[in-house]
Amino acid sequence: MKLRTSHYITLAFLVVFTYFYRKDGLVATSVLYTAIQFALPLALAAMVGVMCERTGVVNIGIEGTMLFSAFTAFFAGAIMKDTVQGMFVGVFTGAMMGLLLALMAVSWKMNQIIAGVIINILAAGITSFYYRQNYSIPATLHPIDLPVVGAWPILGPVLSFHGPITYFGILFILALWFALYKTSWGLRSRAVGEQPASADTAGVSVTRLRYMNVTIAGAVGGLAGSYLALEAVGIFERGFTAGKGFTALAIMIFGRWNPLGALAAALFFGLTQAVTNQLMIDEVVEIPPQFITMLPYILTILVLAISAGKVRPPAAEGIAYEKEKS
Amino acid sequence: MNTLLEIEGVSKRFGAVIANENISLTVKGGEILALLGENGAGKSTLVKAVFGLVRPDSGTIKIDGIVMESSDTAAAIARGVGMVHQHFQLVPVMSVTENLILGDEPKRFGVLNIKRARAEVLSLSEKYGLEVDPDAIIEDLPVGMAQRVEILKALRRDVKLLILDEPTAVLTPQETDELLEVLRNLAKRGVGILFITHKLREVMAVADRIAVLRDGKLMGTTTPKESSESKLAQMMVGREVVLRVEKGPGKPKEVLLAVRNLKVIDDRKLEAVRDLSLEVHAGEILGIAGVEGNGQRELVEAICSMRPRSSGEVMVKGQVIPNLSPRAAHLAGVSHIPEDREKHGLVTSYSIADNLVLNRFDQAPFANGWIRNLEKVANNGEALVEKFDIRAPNASLSADSLSGGNKQKVVVARELSQQLDVVVASQPTRGIDVGSIEFIHNQLISARDAGAAVLLVSAELDEILSLADRIAVISNGKIVATFGSKEADRNTIGRLMAGLAS
Ligand SMILES: Nc1ncnc2c1ncn2[C@@H]1O[C@H](COP(=O)(O)OP(=O)(O)OP(=O)(O)O)[C@@H](O)[C@H]1O
Ligand SMILES: [Mg+2]
Numbered sequence: 001m002k003l004r005t006s007h008y009i010t011l012a013f014l015v016v017f018t019y020f021y022r023k024d025g026l027v028a029t030s031v032l033y034t035a036i037q038f039a040l041p042l043a044l045a046a047m048v049g050v051m052c053e054r055t056g057v058v059n060i061g062i063e064g065t066m067l068f069s070a071f072t073a074f075f076a077g078a079i080m081k082d083t084v085q086g087m088f089v090g091v092f093t094g095a096m097m098g099l100l101l102a103l104m105a106v107s108w109k110m111n112q113i114i115a116g117v118i119i120n121i122l123a124a125g126i127t128s129f130y131y132r133q134n135y136s137i138p139a140t141l142h143p144i145d146l147p148v149v150g151a152w153p154i155l156g157p158v159l160s161f162h163g164p165i166t167y168f169g170i171l172f173i174l175a176l177w178f179a180l181y182k183t184s185w186g187l188r189s190r191a192v193g194e195q196p197a198s199a200d201t202a203g204v205s206v207t208r209l210r211y212m213n214v215t216i217a218g219a220v221g222g223l224a225g226s227y228l229a230l231e232a233v234g235i236f237e238r239g240f241t242a243g244k245g246f247t248a249l250a251i252m253i254f255g256r257w258n259p260l261g262a263l264a265a266a267l268f269f270g271l272t273q274a275v276t277n278q279l280m281i282d283e284v285v286e287i288p289p290q291f292i293t294m295l296p297y298i299l300t301i302l303v304l305a306i307s308a309g310k311v312r313p314p315a316a317e318g319i320a321y322e323k324e325k326s
Numbered sequence: 327m328n329t330l331l332e333i334e335g336v337s338k339r340f341g342a343v344i345a346n347e348n349i350s351l352t353v354k355g356g357e358i359l360a361l362l363g364e365n366g367a368g369k370s371t372l373v374k375a376v377f378g379l380v381r382p383d384s385g386t387i388k389i390d391g392i393v394m395e396s397s398d399t400a401a402a403i404a405r406g407v408g409m410v411h412q413h414f415q416l417v418p419v420m421s422v423t424e425n426l427i428l429g430d431e432p433k434r435f436g437v438l439n440i441k442r443a444r445a446e447v448l449s450l451s452e453k454y455g456l457e458v459d460p461d462a463i464i465e466d467l468p469v470g471m472a473q474r475v476e477i478l479k480a481l482r483r484d485v486k487l488l489i490l491d492e493p494t495a496v497l498t499p500q501e502t503d504e505l506l507e508v509l510r511n512l513a514k515r516g517v518g519i520l521f522i523t524h525k526l527r528e529v530m531a532v533a534d535r536i537a538v539l540r541d542g543k544l545m546g547t548t549t550p551k552e553s554s555e556s557k558l559a560q561m562m563v564g565r566e567v568v569l570r571v572e573k574g575p576g577k578p579k580e581v582l583l584a585v586r587n588l589k590v591i592d593d594r595k596l597e598a599v600r601d602l603s604l605e606v607h608a609g610e611i612l613g614i615a616g617v618e619g620n621g622q623r624e625l626v627e628a629i630c631s632m633r634p635r636s637s638g639e640v641m642v643k644g645q646v647i648p649n650l651s652p653r654a655a656h657l658a659g660v661s662h663i664p665e666d667r668e669k670h671g672l673v674t675s676y677s678i679a680d681n682l683v684l685n686r687f688d689q690a691p692f693a694n695g696w697i698r699n700l701e702k703v704a705n706n707g708e709a710l711v712e713k714f715d716i717r718a719p720n721a722s723l724s725a726d727s728l729s730g731g732n733k734q735k736v737v738v739a740r741e742l743s744q745q746l747d748v749v750v751a752s753q754p755t756r757g758i759d760v761g762s763i764e765f766i767h768n769q770l771i772s773a774r775d776a777g778a779a780v781l782l783v784s785a786e787l788d789e790i791l792s793l794a795d796r797i798a799v800i801s802n803g804k805i806v807a808t809f810g811s812k813e814a815d816r817n818t819i820g821r822l823m824a825g826l827a828s
Contacts, residue, residue, distance in 0.1 A: 198415040
């Protein structure tokens with residue numbers, strides 16, 4: 001991601017902040033706080049895409065992965081009466097969905113779009129069929145009051161008091177960025193996503209790396225799903241993820257398949273939503289709620305239209321690696 | 327010396343094609359074995375089987391007496407096999423350093439030590455006399471430079487058996503000599519070397535033994551002492567090959583291609599062609615001699631409108647060719663045999679027949695308005711495969727499945743089988759076997775005799791000297807001298823190419 005884009009996004013945050021701050025300092029910080037909350041699942045979900053596509057596997061099953069993980073996380077949490085255990089179940093579910101995708105895309109060399117669709121349909125079907133009402137988790141995951149940062153003026157209330165998945169997620173994104181560009185795992189992963197034959201001839205196992213990355217990515221998707229069910233709202237409903245897994249793909253593209261770029265793009269999406277919400281609460285604008293729900297999708301289309309042609313995806317994405325076809 | 331590599335009865339089929347048929351060969355430590363054969367004879371397939379990239383249908387491959395699991399590249403590398411691939415196995419978007427270390431990175435706790443890697447690349451490049459820029463991105467490099475990276479990649483790991491699949495096709499003569507010297511030294515240290523090339527001179531110079539393949543079968547082995555270039559050529563092709571070009575004098579007529587005060591910027595934003603002018607007449611071959619990287623690539627791409635001209639103009643039959651419109655250049659009558667056939671010559675996932683009409687698929691007779699005439703395309707494909715001796719069972723197969731030299735022949739066939747006004751041929755015989763070189767040379771000469779203006783760019787001075795009617799020497803983006811074929815003298819041209827005043 002070019003520095004310029006992240007400048008724009010910082011600028012957007014500043015403008016929003018100043019706008020609300022002139023009226024009410026508390027509202028201003030709460031809008032930014034909410035922006036982070038909206039952004040986090042998108043950012044994590046985008047990491048799923050980044051990890052998969054950087055190794056050459058297209059994953060359009062992020063939506064299904066999140067939905068299914070949110071489902072298992074919530075009901076496991078409710079049945080075991082333990083939210084934290086529920087989260088682990090969610091993460092594990094995600095990893096299994098990743099493994100399933102790897103099986104279809106890498107071993108069976110299925111068309112990867114179709115493999116992703118299968119995951120989405122599977123998740124939508126199972127989660128609505130087995131959905132039961134009247135379940136509830138004991139509590140959402142505990143927010144953490146950051147020691148020093150929490151006391152800062154203005155930034156404190158924006159950055160502090162998020163849940164554990166939020167902090168872990170942000171650390172994970174930073175770590176993923178580092179790993180992708182500074183470690184041998186990252187070098188190999190990117191090589192596999194660009195030119196698997198070259199990686200193979202250098203002694204890197206394309207199959208193993210793709211399996212590993214797609215499965216870990218699935219776990220990250222599971223974390224994103226758990227976040228929605230256990231940290232953000234504490235409930236589960238049918239079609240709960242509402243297209244976030246698809247929006248994440250747009251965010252990934254907007255962020256040029258770079259974890260930090262995608263994080264910035266997710267924050268921008270989150271901010272837009274938080275602002276619209278606040279404007280509705282303030283009744284500054286009267287927009288029918290349907291339009292508000294449409295917002296992420298419209299934004300997605302806009303973003304894709306803007307970045308189309310300017311970004312270059314990993315060259316080997318979507319293509320199963322066949323050894324004897326060099 | 328011990329036997330390092332034993333290939334025993336290896337066979338491999340691809341569909342109807344028998345690429346290798348019951349081949350047995352050995353390479354000893356400290357020995358250089360040259361592997362010769364026509365395009366499509368099965369050389370690459372055989373060495374890929376050794377490296378674990380192709381799974382043989384039958385037969386075994388032993389390294390140091392241990393049978394290799396087929397299709398396991400990592401195991402082959404672990405046993406000390408290194409390979410320089412005919413199709414570079416380099417990741418285009420990554421740097422030279424990143425490509426060189428891939429798979430065996432200097433690191434601590436998984437974190438790359440890029441500084442150390444860079445230093446290693448520099449010392450490696452110095453040690454073997456193959457100059458590379460460690461920070462350059464592969465896709466910006468000319469093929470010659472990419473080839474050096476590919477060679478260094480294999481040399482970086484301590485290899486016991488080094489396989490080189492046409493490593494010299496794109497190297498300059500000096501670089502080739504240096505590489506051959508490197509190979510001799512490695513052999514002295516006990517490394518076994520399996521060396522594929524189409525250049526018989528190199529084989530005679532460096533090989534201890536020579537193995538010849540034809541149609542997937544081993545024709546026999548010999549030594550440089552027992553044979554000669556023409557004997558080898560005959561063994562490969564199965565008939566006598568004329569290694570010298572035979573042509574009558576050119577009869578130049580009107581100017582068909584004129585380049586006026588051309589300036590072109592290269593990928594690094596430097597001026598690669600500087601105020602260059604030249605003219606090619608109907609019925610003559612103008613050869614551009616020069617060390618690679620002196621603006622030839624940019625000149626050719628600017629003539630074919632693939633690269634913007636910062637100033638100056640290109641005229642074909644007196645008509646100015648617009649900037650950046652390869653199609654306009656094509657329609658004006660320019661045929662282009664590009665240097666990089668994979669990148670600019672073919673869509674490898676398309677069939678051979680489609681590739682053979684790639685620049686005229688929408689014109690009669692291959693299309694009626696919007697509708698393609700697939701029958702005509704198929705017939706044209708079969709006819710050209712036959713005429714140009716492209717080794718493929720049929721033209722409906724994807725171009726992917728062709729051997730390296732046969733891909734090149736597809737491009738040549740397409741470009742030389744249309745109405746010819748101007749032919750721009752860039753390294754037209756690179757990677758092509760002796761028999762087909764003879765054929766392509768004859769095609770270029772008959773194009774000339776039929777009244778085409780031929781611009782021939784080649785890194786092979788011999789090719790230029792034997793084909794061209796006039797020779798222009800390019801150095802540093804400028805034509806520094808022009809000779810008629812009679813006055814041309816090897817030494818003078820060599821000095822001019824090197825940038826020394828004559
Ligand atoms: N992946 C593949 N699929 C189908 N056919 C193939 C494949 N690879 C090679 N072949 C066929 O096998 C034969 C041998 O090919 P190979 O690449 O070994 O030739 P080569 O001797 O290396 O030729 P060149 O000098 O042109 O590189 C050719 O006829 C080629 O078309
Ligand atoms: Mg070959």
